Amino acid sequence: MATGALVGAAALVGEGPFVSRSANLAWAEGGGGKIPVAVVHRRRIPGARGDESDVLEYRKESVDAIAEMVREAFHLSVGGGEQVIKPGQKVFIKANGFVAGTVESYGCVDPRTLEAVVRVIKEAVPSSYVMVGDTAALGYLLGGSRVTFEMNGLTEASLRGGANEVVPLDETRRIILDVPDGKAMHNAETYQVLKDADVLIDLAKMKTHIQGVITMAMKNWNGVIYYTQARPFGYDRTSMQGAHRADLHQKMVDLHKVLPPHFSLIDAIIGMEGQGPGGGTRKDMNLILASRDPVAVDAVGAAIMGIDPSEVPMLRLGQAEKVGVADLSQIEVRGARIEDVKSPFKRAVGDPFGVVPGLDVYAAGACQGCLSHIRGTLDGFLASGMKVKDVALITGWNTLQPERDYDLVMLVGDCWETGPTAAAIKDYVRDMKARGKEVVEHHGCAPLNLYAEMSKTLQDFAKKNVRG
Known part of the structure; x- marks a missing residue:
């Protein structure tokens, strides 16, 4: 079938690696104890200068330091990358590419972090087949995923790290998956390449969000669905599922019911505070967070940002619908303590009144x-x-x-x-x-x-x- 073709795939639901809930949550409920979340911190990143050159020049000493942090995050959370990925498996890293041309405004994943993550995975499991991709946040309005990855330096970073393939998701074969007990979505139009992957890794960015309060692992999963630029938004099914409305938080939970990641990493080397996800300002954190549970890693990330997880609807819903754990008392933080790295983020303001004079x-x-x-x-x-x-x-x-x-x-x-x-x-x-x-x-x-x-x-x- 031609690239970009749509395949009816209700019969495919339940096959492959996908489960209807977090495997880590099921483990905890079965007596495994608290959910592990790794928090890895450095006082400084070697080679970093605190300006745009940090994400534009990809200095080797910076990438090496971040790679060591990623290794530590894998080790603390699950015992190493080889506990998530087995020899010969196909791995898809869904990195937050955001929109075209935003790397120096810190809207997308840091290219240094992406290179480091790919490198660590290939070193841990050399025979793994690593793919990296995303669906751009505004679809083709600003050029699509291929242009987004190229402009933000993410294609180059992926290949430097040793990725086998960079995959612009919006150019690939599409399928439809039914969402069990979906409240915002009864089905999700996603991609065959994600279903075919043995391991899905969620590589998110720590940011505030004008509508979602925060955007990290759970919100990053919006990029696993396809949407057109059909007008008007909200009437064509694929533009509706891509739009952000009052059901945004429930939509993220619904997606995790049908297509959960196997492992989540949060790039918090440089975060974004204020008018995120694209109009905020840089906030240096020098952190990498990791867990099998996307809800738990977001809950810890939110706490580090000075935001109670209960203030974030998608985290409350995630726990209520047993997608993951948002209750910090049920989470074991390994590595740096929340209180030692906590740095309150300026929050985004979502109302438009009195913003532009005239x-x-x-x-x-x-x-x-x-x-x-x-x-x-x-x-x-x-x-x-x-x-x-x-x-x-x-x-x-x-x-x-x-x-x-x-x-x-x-x-x-x-x-x-x-x-x-x-x-x-x-x-x-x-x-x-x-x-x-x-x-x-x-x-x-x-x-x-x-x-x-x-x-x-x-x-x-x-x-x-x-x-x-």
């Missing part, structure tokens, strides 16, 4: 899907230094129509069209158009395309204002 937000019944996408887009526009005035943004169910004229009116999402105030908003929009004002609609539930398309709307409008 832009008024009209929102009532909007969910965090639209609100967080709008906020992330506005953060990016604000960082550009461009300015606007007389701009209105309307979103959400039962939102009031403006009572003044605006030169640009943006309508975001779909709820505004269906609520009690829809007729009044449509009358207002017709009036603005009749007056020669610019009106732009960004549809979807939730419209993930805002990051590319609303950014362009605002930038084009700002440029016209400057010329005017």
Whole structure:
């Protein structure tokens, strides 16, 4: 079948390495004791200078030091990489590539860490066949996974480490897997190459998240599903499963029911705080975390970030639905103690109100899907230094129509069209158009395309204002 083809695969569910719950949780419930999570810390990384060159130049002494940390993390958590991977097995490392061109803004996995992880696995099990890949966070809106990995230096890092193959997941054969007891997803469109792998390794980045509170091992698993750039987001099945809406946390838990990783690593050499996952700032942590349990490793990571795991819905749900363990009292931290490496992260703010001077937000019944996408887009526009005035943004169910004229009116999402105030908003929009004002609609539930398309709307409008 041709590359990228879709295969109905309900009959494949339950075959291969996939299980419906964390194997480590089952071990603990069977009397094995607490869930082990490794926390490996260094006071400094040799060769690191504390600037962008750390992730752009890949100094050998830095990679060597991080590789030693990864070896230690494997050893502390499971007794070594050979306890996870056996000779001749196919290994897929799902690394967080995020979006194209973000390595120096610290949105993706550190190339040094990726190189180190691949190297450690190949050294431990030389006959293993190691693949590295991801589905880019915004699909093809910014070029897709191949471009993302190449621009962020992750392709080069994978091959330097000894990977046998770099796999842009969105170019490969797709299958559909049923999700047992799915609450946000009844089925997941994923990739044959992941099902065929003997071992799935989750290589995540420690970051705050504008909608998910944190993004580490569990949130990184969003990249195992396929979604198109079909418009509007939320109606085509594959764009709906890729979008981030109010069901984001449940979606991550549902994915782990059907396609759990066998081992999770968190790259916290350099974290991101503030307006993550892409608009935050660098935070040096010099940490590697590891566990068989993605919920447990995230819980420890959250605690290190100064966030109680119970504040993160996907961790609460993960424990409630027996995907993993989020209760720190049921976790054995091996290596550095949480209290010795804890460094509170500045949290992301997800509401869009009062962010950009000259832009008024009209929102009532909007969910965090639209609100967080709008906020992330506005953060990016604000960082550009461009300015606007007389701009209105309307979103959400039962939102009031403006009572003044605006030169640009943006309508975001779909709820505004269906609520009690829809007729009044449509009358207002017709009036603005009749007056020669610019009106732009960004549809979807939730419209993930805002990051590319609303950014362009605002930038084009700002440029016209400057010329005017």
